Amino acid sequence: MKIAKIKHYAKSLIEIGQGHNCFEEIVDQLKNVEEKLAENPDFKKYLLNKRVGFIKKREALEHVFQDFLSKRTYNFLYLLIKNNKLVNLSDILNETNKVNLKNNKIKEVLVESVIPLPSEIEKTIKKIIEKKINSEIILRNIINQALLGGMKITIGDTVIDGSLFGKISRLQRKMENYE
Amino acid sequence: MSKNKDFVIESLKKQITDFDDHVAVDKTGHVVEVGDGIAKITGLAEVMSAEMLDFGDNVFGVALNLEEDLVGAMILGDYLKIKEGTVVKSTGRILQVPVGEGMIGRVVDPLGAPIDGKGKIEAAKHYPIEKIAPGVITRKSVHVPVQTGIKAIDSMIPIGRGQRELIIGDRQTGKTAIAIDTIINQKGKDLLCVYVAIGQKESKIAKIVAKLEAEGAMDHTIIVVAGASMPASLSYIAPQAGCAMAEYFMDQGKDVLIVYDDLSKHAVAYREISLLLKRPPGREAYPGDVFYLHSRLLERSANLNEDFGGGSITALPIIETQAGDISAYIPTNVISITDGQIFLESDLFYQGIRPAVNVGLSVSRVGSSAQIKAMKKVAGKLRLEVAQYRELAAFAQFGSDLDDATQKQLETGKRITEILKQGQYQPVEVEKQVIIIYSVINGLLDDIQVEKVSEFEKGLYKYFDNSAKNVLLELKKKGVMDEKLEKDIIKIVNEYKGTVEEMLLKPEKE
Numbered sequence: 025m026k027i028a029k030i031k032h033y034a035k036s037l038i039e040i041g042q043g044h045n046c047f048e049e050i051v052d053q054l055k056n057v058e059e060k061l062a063e064n065p066d067f068k069k070y071l072l073n074k075r076v077g078f079i080k081k082r083e084a085l086e087h088v089f090q091d092f093l094s095k096r097t098y099n100f101l102y103l104l105i106k107n108n109k110l111v112n113l114s115d116i117l118n119e120t121n122k123v124n125l126k127n128n129k130i131k132e133v134l135v136e137s138v139i140p141l142p143s144e145i146e147k148t149i150k151k152i153i154e155k156k157i158n159s160e161i162i163l164r165n166i167i168n169q170a171l172l173g174g175m176k177i178t179i180g181d182t183v184i185d186g187s188l189f190g191k192i193s194r195l196q197r198k199m200e201n202y203e
Numbered sequence: 204m205s206k207n208k209d210f211v212i213e214s215l216k217k218q219i220t221d222f223d224d225h226v227a228v229d230k231t232g233h234v235v236e237v238g239d240g241i242a243k244i245t246g247l248a249e250v251m252s253a254e255m256l257d258f259g260d261n262v263f264g265v266a267l268n269l270e271e272d273l274v275g276a277m278i279l280g281d282y283l284k285i286k287e288g289t290v291v292k293s294t295g296r297i298l299q300v301p302v303g304e305g306m307i308g309r310v311v312d313p314l315g316a317p318i319d320g321k322g323k324i325e326a327a328k329h330y331p332i333e334k335i336a337p338g339v340i341t342r343k344s345v346h347v348p349v350q351t352g353i354k355a356i357d358s359m360i361p362i363g364r365g366q367r368e369l370i371i372g373d374r375q376t377g378k379t380a381i382a383i384d385t386i387i388n389q390k391g392k393d394l395l396c397v398y399v400a401i402g403q404k405e406s407k408i409a410k411i412v413a414k415l416e417a418e419g420a421m422d423h424t425i426i427v428v429a430g431a432s433m434p435a436s437l438s439y440i441a442p443q444a445g446c447a448m449a450e451y452f453m454d455q456g457k458d459v460l461i462v463y464d465d466l467s468k469h470a471v472a473y474r475e476i477s478l479l480l481k482r483p484p485g486r487e488a489y490p491g492d493v494f495y496l497h498s499r500l501l502e503r504s505a506n507l508n509e510d511f512g513g514g515s516i517t518a519l520p521i522i523e524t525q526a527g528d529i530s531a532y533i534p535t536n537v538i539s540i541t542d543g544q545i546f547l548e549s550d551l552f553y554q555g556i557r558p559a560v561n562v563g564l565s566v567s568r569v570g571s572s573a574q575i576k577a578m579k580k581v582a583g584k585l586r587l588e589v590a591q592y593r594e595l596a597a598f599a600q601f602g603s604d605l606d607d608a609t610q611k612q613l614e615t616g617k618r619i620t621e622i623l624k625q626g627q628y629q630p631v632e633v634e635k636q637v638i639i640i641y642s643v644i645n646g647l648l649d650d651i652q653v654e655k656v657s658e659f660e661k662g663l664y665k666y667f668d669n670s671a672k673n674v675l676l677e678l679k680k681k682g683v684m685d686e687k688l689e690k691d692i693i694k695i696v697n698e699y700k701g702t703v704e705e706m707l708l709k710p711e712k713e
Contacts, residue, residue, distance in 0.1 A: 027245065027272040027273070028271065028272060031272070178231075180246075180248065181230050181232060181246045181247060181248040181249075182228060182229070182230055182231070183227075183228070183229045183230075183231045183290075183292075184226055184227070184228050185226065185227045185228075185229065186226040186227075190227060191224050194224055195219070195222050195224070198218065198222065199215070199218055
């Protein structure tokens with residue numbers, strides 16, 4: 025599906041959530057649904073099957089989740105089912121997360137390293153980056169053995185590569201072009 | 204051997220110790236869709252239009268469509284190496300090509316990389332492939348000729364330095380031949396040449412390179428090749444890349460001739476890229492800006508005035524028509540952009556008139572200001588004679604009896620047609636052109652058998668070279684035809700006629 029359309033869903037989800045002060049509730053519930061669907065591929069397949077009528081799907085959904093979900097969450101899921109967009113649930117949630125962070129002026133920063141970062145270092149990195157880009161950030165640490173050493177920081181589209189692997193590949197490139 | 208090994212080790216050591224690396228900061232994006240030489244990329248905030256993108260693995264691309272969430276890019280090179288999710292780095296540079304003296308004599312691809320197996324090219328600089336054309340105040344009117352060495356063109360459709368003269372015609376009418384002859388004729392002169400082959404068969408290019416090498420014309424020529432097997436993206440940037448290489452020399456105050464062979468294939472390559480990028484198609488499915496594409500390319504040809512170095516770029520774009528249809532979209536576009544056209548016709552070609560220039564439809568809007576004075580003097584009459592002959596020849600076909608004057612004009616016309624024929628790779632110096640044209644329009648050749656005219660012409664050139672070199676030199680030096688020279692020429696031509704009497708003189712009727 026086109027990114028633009030996913031954005032529309034994400035945006036409306038946020039607007040509804042904020043309008044009724046239940047954004048986190050809805051998102052949590054949807055995440056829960058997504059997880060459950062991933063765990064039960066057969067059920068997911070059933071919901072995605074175009075030959076199954078909407079009413080049957082609705083009944084099945086209500087039967088499974090009972091009143092664990094709020095009315096708005098149900099409505100959102102019904103809308104997705106009606107529009108055949110249930111496949112994109114995870115994309116929509118990702119996008120929603122992104123847009124929400126952007127609205128709150130929070131940036132997500134990915135720090136890839138070979139070993140888990142000690143908490144002091146994590147804090148220092150957070151501080152430095154926050155100062156540098158002048159906005160609040162959420163730091164996520166990912167373990168990537170392929171880096172060999174050092175770390176790689178991703179802020180939005182910008183990648184700061186200080187890893188050993190990156191250095192070696194730059195050296196390789198330089199040597200290849202050497203005459 | 205060991206010395207060599209030591210050297211290699213030393214050089215490696217040096218490279219490693221010299222390697223001073225900081226943390227790399229890149230703007231990146233991810234490929235979401237790839238195919239047919241086109242990639243769609245998310246991310247890449249702040250990417251510029253026409254910026255070079257690095258796909259890794261030595262594959263580069265150019266950002267063309269900047270949309271709300273996606274960047275559409277064309278891939279220069281092998282797009283099969285790129286997968287969904289491949290990280291794309293922006294380079295912060297507009298697409299550039301290496302330029303400089305080192306390029307001369309080389310065969311390169313549109314990115315400036317050598318493909319002739321003669322080793323690395325030392326580039327003096329890098330020039331962006333897109334550049335705004337020189338403005339009005341930097342230019343000067345065209346007044347120095349480009350000698351093509353082709354009699355029909357130098358006399359009747361003169362090309363000046365800084366001009367854009369279109370060569371248009373069906374397939375197999377000798378379009379490339381005119382361009383190659385012109386390049387060969389620049390040997391030992393001050394005009395550098397760039398030949399851009401766009402979507403041409405590699406065999407044809409190999410033939411051209413071999414011919415230019417054999418004629419010693421590669422010493423002043425750069426060949427930019429986007430072969431038929433290369434992706435459309437390379438065909439699309441080839442003319443701009445060639446033009447950038449030419450601009451380097453123009454900026455040095457030199458004169459450059461650039462041949463785009465051919466722009467119809469360039470338009471087709473651009474159409475392919477545009478359609479794949481989902482830009483809306485227009486007439487003949489070409490995108491709306493195909494006119495602008497060619498106009499801004501050809502506008503980069505200029506004759507700069509002395510304050511700006513005095514260099515020039517002369518462009519010879521080539522367009523291939525389908526069945527002589529010059530009113531198709533691309534031909535009309537390019538005709539309206541250029542300062543004239545040389546129109547080649549297959550009918551003439553098959554009649555044996557080669558180069559198959561249709562004198563009636565061919566024009567040069569710069570006209571006689573780009574001719575040497577002597578040529579101007581003889582050529583004015585020539586055009587008129589040719590036109591009159593055409594008219595008369597049509598009437599004469601009815602076979603009615605003609606009066607003597609008409610008969611004479613017809614005979615002269617036949618000889619003019621013979622003189623304007625010229626073999627491939629046989630450029631003629633302008634002095635000799637002046638002499639032969641002067642001779643023919645003044646009726647000096649009227650008593651020579653029509654079939655023998657070209658033989659006579661060759662002999663005459665030899666005769667001038669051997670026994671009247673001073674006339675040639677004087678004509679070359681002065682560039683003007685005065686009375687004394689005229690008399691000399693008449694005298695020498697008659698002298699020569701005396702020596703070839705038995706062969707070339709027309710037997711008297713009765």
